[in-house]
Each structure stands twice: as C-alpha cells, then as structure tokens.
Amino acid sequence: KAGVTQTPRYLIKTRGQQVTLSCSPISGHRSVSWYQQTPGQGLQFLFEYFSETQRNKGNFPGRFSGRQFSNSRSEMNVSTLELGDSALYLCASSLMGTGPNSPLHFGNGTRLTVT
Amino acid sequence: QKEVEQNSGPLSVPEGAIASLNCTYSDRGSQSFFWYRQYSGKSPELIMSIYSNGDKEDGRFTAQLNKASQYVSLLIRDSQPSDSATYLCAVNIGDMRFGAGTRLTVKP
Numbered sequence: 069k070a071g072v073t074q075t076p077r078y079l080i081k082t083r084g085q086q087v088t089l090s091c092s093p094i095s096g097h098r099s100v101s102w103y104q105q106t107p108g109q110g111l112q113f114l115f116e117y118f119s120e121t122q123r124n125k126g127n128f129p130g131r132f133s134g135r136q137f138s139n140s141r142s143e144m145n146v147s148t149l150e151l152g153d154s155a156l157y158l159c160a161s162s163l164m165g166t167g168p169n170s171p172l173h174f175g176n177g178t179r180l181t182v183t
Numbered sequence: 184q185k186e187v188e189q190n191s192g193p194l195s196v197p198e199g200a201i202a203s204l205n206c207t208y209s210d211r212g213s214q215s216f217f218w219y220r221q222y223s224g225k226s227p228e229l230i231m232s233i234y235s236n237g238d239k240e241d242g243r244f245t246a247q248l249n250k251a252s253q254y255v256s257l258l259i260r261d262s263q264p265s266d267s268a269t270y271l272c273a274v275n276i277g278d279m280r281f282g283a284g285t286r287l288t289v290k291p
Binding site: 116124126158160170171172173175 | 215217225226227228229232271273275277278279280281282283284
C-alpha cells in the first residue's frame, strides 16, 4: 500500500507570494492533518480535515488555509508569505481521524524556503 | 503550560544500555498516546501507541502510561547506534499534539 505522498518536496518562494502544497493520503484514510516543523518550535498543528470538513484548527493566522477533496486528497495554502514561514510542512493521514486508537502516518514533507 | 512537554536532551547512552525518555501532558481527558521516532532529515514514524495505564512492550521498546500523573515514558532496552534519533511524544487531545522531542544519541 502506498504511503502518504506530498508534493513538491522542495519549494523556494519570495516574501509576499503564495504557495500551495499537496498531500495524497494512504488509500482508505479519510483524515488528513497538516503540521509545521521548525527547529525552534517543533511540530506545530495547523489543521485537520475529515471527509472534506475542517474538524480542528491550530493557532495559526488566517494566511494558512486548507481544503480536502472528495478523494481525501488535501491541499494547504499559505498566502502573503513571510520569512518566518520557512519550515518543513508535514502532512499526515489516519484511518478515522485523530480519535482514540488512530495513529498518524506522515508523508516525507515539503521543505519551504521563503527569501 | 505546554500541552505536551519533553526534555529536549540531548540524551546520550552507551550501546547496550537502557534509554529512558519522558513526557508529561496537560489535558486530563487525553485518551491515547503515541511515540514517534524521527531521524535527521526524515519524517516521523510511529513506534508505539498506548491507551491504558501500565506498560506495553514491543520488542526492545516499552511504553509506560500513568494517567493519574499525566506521564508517559518510553524505554529502549539494549540501545543500538541505529536508535540515535529524535523521539517525539504525541497526545491526542481531539487533534494530535506533539512534544518538542528528545534527541537520543547511542554511542558505540
């Protein structure tokens, strides 16, 4: 069974631009969560989608948004990029959402650099 | 208070020793707990999950949960250099929250 696939793997953008990241979950998984990972802050929760609905949202500004399609694939968008948005963005899928007994399976991440 | 707290380390142990990693969490309603391992430049991978008080063993790994003390730990027996990585504690509070991770180095 294929794992979680994230594209692109690397991205370089300029301040003020916007970016869209893509995530394809493990087949059959209906929940997709997004995390930002930086050396100083660790893994920070962005949001979780389940059956095309945003179920949970972390403490990030509105510049960060996402969506999930009917095939469970998800996209994350960051508008008006800032230098501080440079990070590894990780997508994780789970079978039934982040309820009990439902671990996350991570993709390889997208490394975003904002210059 | 952070939702999930871990000692950032680094923790260094000799090969063959027991490595002990600790984690505390703030939400008393948390029901499920996970340990992930992350090698440098890689994404986190699941090592163990635990849902009930007590110990859960899987090979060289033992997870321990004490809900009264809001404490989760991971023991790695017979540590190997290949165990050198950052270990992340994760707690399900409705969504999954992670600690900052403990960097473990196992010296040959």
